[in-house]
Amino acid sequence: MNEREKNASIDYILARGLVKPQRARERIAEMARALGLRFIFWDTGYSLLFAAVTVAMVVAVFAFTPRDYRRSAAVGAAPLAFLIITLFAEVSERASGLYELKQTCRYTVRQVAALRALCYSTVGVAFTAVVAAASASGAREFASLFPVCLSALFICAVLGLSVMRFIRAQWAYAAYSAVWVSFSLTFPLALGQSWENALRDAPVALSAALAAVGAGIFIHQISRMLSEVKVYAVAS
Amino acid sequence: MLSLHNITKNYGSFTALADVELEFSGGVYALLAPNGAGKTTLIKMLATLIFPTKGEILWNGDDIIKLDATYRDIVGYLPQDFGYYKNHSPREFLLYLSALKCIDRATAKHKTDELIEVVGLSDVRDKKMKKFSGGMLQRVGIAQAMLNDPRILILDEPTAGLDPRERVRFRNLISSLSKDRIVILSTHIVSDVETIAGRVIMFKDHKLFANDDLAALCATLAGKVYETDDVAAVKTPYFALTEHQDNGTTVTRFVGETDCSASARSVSPNLEDVFLYIYRDGAV
Numbered sequence: 130m131n132e133r134e135k136n137a138s139i140d141y142i143l144a145r146g147l148v149k150p151q152r153a154r155e156r157i158a159e160m161a162r163a164l165g166l167r168f169i170f171w172d173t174g175y176s177l178l179f180a181a182v183t184v185a186m187v188v189a190v191f192a193f194t195p196r197d198y199r200r201s202a203a204v205g206a207a208p209l210a211f212l213i214i215t216l217f218a219e220v221s222e223r224a225s226g227l228y229e230l231k232q233t234c235r236y237t238v239r240q241v242a243a244l245r246a247l248c249y250s251t252v253g254v255a256f257t258a259v260v261a262a263a264s265a266s267g268a269r270e271f272a273s274l275f276p277v278c279l280s281a282l283f284i285c286a287v288l289g290l291s292v293m294r295f296i297r298a299q300w301a302y303a304a305y306s307a308v309w310v311s312f313s314l315t316f317p318l319a320l321g322q323s324w325e326n327a328l329r330d331a332p333v334a335l336s337a338a339l340a341a342v343g344a345g346i347f348i349h350q351i352s353r354m355l356s357e358v359k360v361y362a363v364a365s
Numbered sequence: 366m367l368s369l370h371n372i373t374k375n376y377g378s379f380t381a382l383a384d385v386e387l388e389f390s391g392g393v394y395a396l397l398a399p400n401g402a403g404k405t406t407l408i409k410m411l412a413t414l415i416f417p418t419k420g421e422i423l424w425n426g427d428d429i430i431k432l433d434a435t436y437r438d439i440v441g442y443l444p445q446d447f448g449y450y451k452n453h454s455p456r457e458f459l460l461y462l463s464a465l466k467c468i469d470r471a472t473a474k475h476k477t478d479e480l481i482e483v484v485g486l487s488d489v490r491d492k493k494m495k496k497f498s499g500g501m502l503q504r505v506g507i508a509q510a511m512l513n514d515p516r517i518l519i520l521d522e523p524t525a526g527l528d529p530r531e532r533v534r535f536r537n538l539i540s541s542l543s544k545d546r547i548v549i550l551s552t553h554i555v556s557d558v559e560t561i562a563g564r565v566i567m568f569k570d571h572k573l574f575a576n577d578d579l580a581a582l583c584a585t586l587a588g589k590v591y592e593t594d595d596v597a598a599v600k601t602p603y604f605a606l607t608e609h610q611d612n613g614t615t616v617t618r619f620v621g622e623t624d625c626s627a628s629a630r631s632v633s634p635n636l637e638d639v640f641l642y643i644y645r646d647g648a649v
Contacts (some may be wrong), residue, residue, distance in 0.1 A: 135426060136426075140425075163467050164464050167463040168461055171461050172453075225448055226447070226448015227449070227450075228448070229409075229414055229442075229444050230443075230444055230447070230448065230462075230509070232414055233440060233442040234466050235434045235437050235438055235466050236464075236466075237437075238466060241465070253500060274504065
């Protein structure tokens, strides 16, 4: 840095003052205020429609699951609302010709995607609660099944956000979704009743702890997505 | 001031740009080079879409990566392939991008209407963009780039694909917007550069080759450019630039390293001559 640049830098800092780095919670509040629901979900109507139709089909299939495999089905179905909504939104965003342009705005497309993921996770938790309630025959069973389903949801969400953060290929999230669905079908199909028993016998404390850790990592990922710049380059 | 220090960008083992040193202080800068020379790579680095493998880009002495949103606040960017929402009007689209640029709603409405007026789209401001011509879309593109009144305006091949009338209109628009800001224009259309650029930056072999004003670049070929309708009469080695028809005869324009005034008439070099001569071996 030469003398002229150094002086310009000092002038710039003096003019701007020392600014405290913004925390993720403050950033989310600021973005939500500035964008509003309309612009957070701008042009995601088709994605949400496709996601709703797909989730409705999943629910229909889920309703016909034999009673003996309700836990396996619940754990498999719980993350699907989040996965599918995020999938359609992410793929349509990345395929859009505006991806690069939006990445150069103050609120980058990745930051908006993080904000959306946070909203979708709320939908995911609600859907998980509905799935667990529909599968459980009483409050006690719900209390043991819900944390297991939540664990599945947050493992799926954390892996999905990692794909969004670190893999730049346009179809990366679609590939991840396919892999997740394949894995979630493989366990019950390959292990059958043993998988169902393992889910039934899982200690509540363990599954609740796993769900809590998953939620913590998910929030951390969202926070990273809101603040990091360099890993969000559009092309390598 | 925007300055690039020792910028290198590698894609695996391929070097797209090597050791580039540049300073931008104000006015229109044209990045002129053939396709594949590294113009878009540089543009994307300036727009923080990709990052240098080596070196740093400083805005008033601060690294643009560390400046983060503060830098993006002062940048306006028009990408080469400007995507748009077909089913939205320019006004809706600009309001959306204003929100992403964190411009408050009242200012955004005012600024959007003002820019739609500036780019001459007032009549169609509430019409869906799916029926817009290429030139109209580019004007929407320049309007969105100007929303935050940027100190740095980055335009990647903004006139590619436009008809001559739209090109002239667009060039005039860029020219009028270039006051009090840095405009960095990537192009391989020589006439655009001749018309609006104050400074021309050229790359060769993925390195900075020239960074000068138009007159100085043309002066490098002063006294070496000739025209003749009988090129066979030129006995010294020459490099043919262009040919055109004049009253039924083919006039050849060429560069002669030695004096050819006996067999051809000397003409003033232009930027196209310089461009063709620099990239004569197909090098980018």
